Amino acid sequence: MKKKFPLLLLFTAVILFFSACIKDTDFNQTDDIEVTPIIELDFLFSNITSQIFTDIGVNNLVLSDTTDFDFLNDQFTVDNLERAEFYFKNTNSMPVSFEMKFQFLDENNEEHYLISIPIASGELNNPVISEQIENIETDGIVSLTMADKVVLSIEASSSVDNIEGTLKLQSKTTYYLKIIQ
Amino acid sequence: MKYLLICFGMFWGFSMISQNKEVLYGLEEVPQSMLLNPGARINYSKHIGIPFLSQIHVNGGSSGVSVYDIFQESNTNINDRIRDKIFELKNTDFFTATQQIDVLNFGWKSKKEIYFSGGVYQELDFVLYFPRDLAILAWEGNANYIDKEFDLGEISTTGDLLMVYHFGVNKKINNKFTLGLRGKIYSSMLSFRSVNNRGSFVTRISETDNNIYEHIVSNADLTVNTSGIASLSELDGSSQVMSKVLGRAFFGGNLGLGIDIGATYEINEKWTASASVLDVGAIFHKKDVESYKVDGEYTLDGIELLFPPLGNGDSTPPYYDDLVDEFENEFPIDTITSSYTQMRPVKTYASVKYNFGKAIGGSGACNCLKMGENQEYNQAVGFQYYSMFRPKGPQMAATLFYYRRFSNFLSVKATYTADSYSYSNIGLGLIANLGIVNFYIIADNLLWYENIAKAKSVSLQLGFNLIFAE
Numbered sequence: 001m002k003k004k005f006p007l008l009l010l011f012t013a014v015i016l017f018f019s020a021c022i023k024d025t026d027f028n029q030t031d032d033i034e035v036t037p038i039i040e041l042d043f044l045f046s047n048i049t050s051q052i053f054t055d056i057g058v059n060n061l062v063l064s065d066t067t068d069f070d071f072l073n074d075q076f077t078v079d080n081l082e083r084a085e086f087y088f089k090n091t092n093s094m095p096v097s098f099e100m101k102f103q104f105l106d107e108n109n110e111e112h113y114l115i116s117i118p119i120a121s122g123e124l125n126n127p128v129i130s131e132q133i134e135n136i137e138t139d140g141i142v143s144l145t146m147a148d149k150v151v152l153s154i155e156a157s158s159s160v161d162n163i164e165g166t167l168k169l170q171s172k173t174t175y176y177l178k179i180i181q
Numbered sequence: 182m183k184y185l186l187i188c189f190g191m192f193w194g195f196s197m198i199s200q201n202k203e204v205l206y207g208l209e210e211v212p213q214s215m216l217l218n219p220g221a222r223i224n225y226s227k228h229i230g231i232p233f234l235s236q237i238h239v240n241g242g243s244s245g246v247s248v249y250d251i252f253q254e255s256n257t258n259i260n261d262r263i264r265d266k267i268f269e270l271k272n273t274d275f276f277t278a279t280q281q282i283d284v285l286n287f288g289w290k291s292k293k294e295i296y297f298s299g300g301v302y303q304e305l306d307f308v309l310y311f312p313r314d315l316a317i318l319a320w321e322g323n324a325n326y327i328d329k330e331f332d333l334g335e336i337s338t339t340g341d342l343l344m345v346y347h348f349g350v351n352k353k354i355n356n357k358f359t360l361g362l363r364g365k366i367y368s369s370m371l372s373f374r375s376v377n378n379r380g381s382f383v384t385r386i387s388e389t390d391n392n393i394y395e396h397i398v399s400n401a402d403l404t405v406n407t408s409g410i411a412s413l414s415e416l417d418g419s420s421q422v423m424s425k426v427l428g429r430a431f432f433g434g435n436l437g438l439g440i441d442i443g444a445t446y447e448i449n450e451k452w453t454a455s456a457s458v459l460d461v462g463a464i465f466h467k468k469d470v471e472s473y474k475v476d477g478e479y480t481l482d483g484i485e486l487l488f489p490p491l492g493n494g495d496s497t498p499p500y501y502d503d504l505v506d507e508f509e510n511e512f513p514i515d516t517i518t519s520s521y522t523q524m525r526p527v528k529t530y531a532s533v534k535y536n537f538g539k540a541i542g543g544s545g546a547c548n549c550l551k552m553g554e555n556q557e558y559n560q561a562v563g564f565q566y567y568s569m570f571r572p573k574g575p576q577m578a579a580t581l582f583y584y585r586r587f588s589n590f591l592s593v594k595a596t597y598t599a600d601s602y603s604y605s606n607i608g609l610g611l612i613a614n615l616g617i618v619n620f621y622i623i624a625d626n627l628l629w630y631e632n633i634a635k636a637k638s639v640s641l642q643l644g645f646n647l648i649f650a651e
Contacts, residue, residue, distance in 0.1 A: 042483030
């Protein structure tokens, strides 16, 4: 028996070495993994004076500019963007009200989403801040992510020729992503 | 992705810790212990390892998280568990994986009582420090972290696949002192490293008031060194890649030199001390070298629209493309092909042991089978220290061990190790000698063998040798 002990020990130990197991785990949970980062990113900004209106023409009431925004219809964004919240802050020190429009267009200039913002008139020494939040979800996200450019149009309610003051646009977007396999 | 995660998890669970071989160190019956201490005592006249089977070794670890921590069956959501772990881990936590296969291993004792040994082994060594800030940024985004500086310098990783050719000498200088030296030629097959990076990213409320925020990358200086990787992208298919990588194993890669040195000192018949320093050397990467470097600073505050007056046919300024170009100009990726030298991660072992129990080969103060030498005993206890240099400092381990020789047929060594991974690592090694056939099997973290998913580190070594007695 004494001589058999080492053999028995070796046999038992080798069996034990190879009997290690993984249990109480569920690797199917990988299906449930969701990465949900919330990203704050600056959007468009501008400082508008009456000069910019009059550079285009006397008594001109409308400004428009366009920028590509390829990020919106990037495949990653299309696949993973759940919600987008735009925040616009306009600080107006001109005694004129404005209507601001953000048109989200695709490459064929077809409009997929529109945000309109009324901007109250202000005073040179007492600028008025107009804030707006645009929350876009579900079908709105589908439309938004078909666009790859943004057209910003600003329409003055009356002539701004020779008016002092500025219209200051600041904006950001909060992107709510949901990344799943 | 699911299968990738599962494979990663299984690999993680089965094969991770650092390169510490605390059970094998000092196991004089196993020739591979000479790879850990070239100055180990040797009690046989020659040995031959069974090619490719004389040492199969996989190990690795995650210093802060186990497979079970993430994938446990539980009522809590897996996403909450991942989030909790991301915040719990520190940027000094790491994931490592190492693997070795002895291709050849042999040795013989000369007439002048010098034991020569040599061989070839393949080694994989990988370490990734947990980039905590970047993990938080990726998992959570920046929305709830306005004004927090995310540290880009936390990116720190190295990986090496190499073949090592070695030849060593071991000489018992006198009855007390055995000294050994091993020279190594490294043939690197693949290598990458990205260490000593710096930089930060922050989103803060705008100080210029241009827009709502400023997104700022500051003092970015990131580098990745690679060798043996750039040329693989030109190859067609995995067979060509394998062929090219294996071709480098036979001195076709970037070469390096290193030494191991070790000694054993028998203080008296009861006490023995030993120590070794391994892989003091460097690999000189000269062939197929590509390093990528990015540095710069940048502040993004959105796109400013200028409303320029446009005539018919004029197009609006390319604001978006200008922004992308500006960013790329600020962070050009420099590709550098100049050679670089990579120091090998130096490993250090030290041990002291107390021998006791039944005398082997006789009794009393002399060994009657080896006249003039200290008496050997069938049991020993002792303490071992291990350290390995990594990019963010040494990884250390302390081990208490118990050794018992049951017969000429079977020896056992049990260890308790405290290291970066846990304070509850129990290891066990079994060495069986069946005639000239020597077989050993070693594993650690045995407390978790009942459910290995709970182990933060596990290693397994086994091998077969032919050993010829003196």
